[in-house]
Amino acid sequence: MTRKFAGLRVKMSPDAQERVQAKAQELLAGMPLNELRQARGLSQKTLSEVLHVQQPAIAKMEKRTDMYISTLRSHIEAMAEFDTSRQKRKSP
Numbered sequence: 001m002t003r004k005f006a007g008l009r010v011k012m013s014p015d016a017q018e019r020v021q022a023k024a025q026e027l028l029a030g031m032p033l034n035e036l037r038q039a040r041g042l043s044q045k046t047l048s049e050v051l052h053v054q055q056p057a058i059a060k061m062e063k064r065t066d067m068y069i070s071t072l073r074s075h076i077e078a079m080a081e082f083d084t085s086r087q088k089r090k091s092p
Contacts, residue, residue: 033075034062040079050078 009017031039037047044058051058051074061067061075 032062033072036076037062037079040082042079042082046082047075047078050081051075 009020012020037044044055044062048055048058061071
């Protein structure tokens with residue numbers, strides 16, 4: 001029988017829930033941009049359209065080891081604009 005994680009989480013102690021949340025945030029913080037984009041179900045092409053750049057610019061950005069915080073912020077904000085279940089931009 002398959003169980004949903006949300007149901008299991010409710011049964012966890014508050015301390016365990018905090019540890020799980022902290023570990024999840026730690027893993028997300030260390031996730032490369034391309035993996036983060038893929039986890040959101042977005043293609044480089046889709047993301048490039050939101051950022052008004054060409055797809056090769058996204059590929060190049062994801063390979064960089066250093067970048068401006070403003071570039072990183074715009075990349076992440078563009079990913080957040082999408083409803084990943086429908087691959088459409090969220091309404092403002």
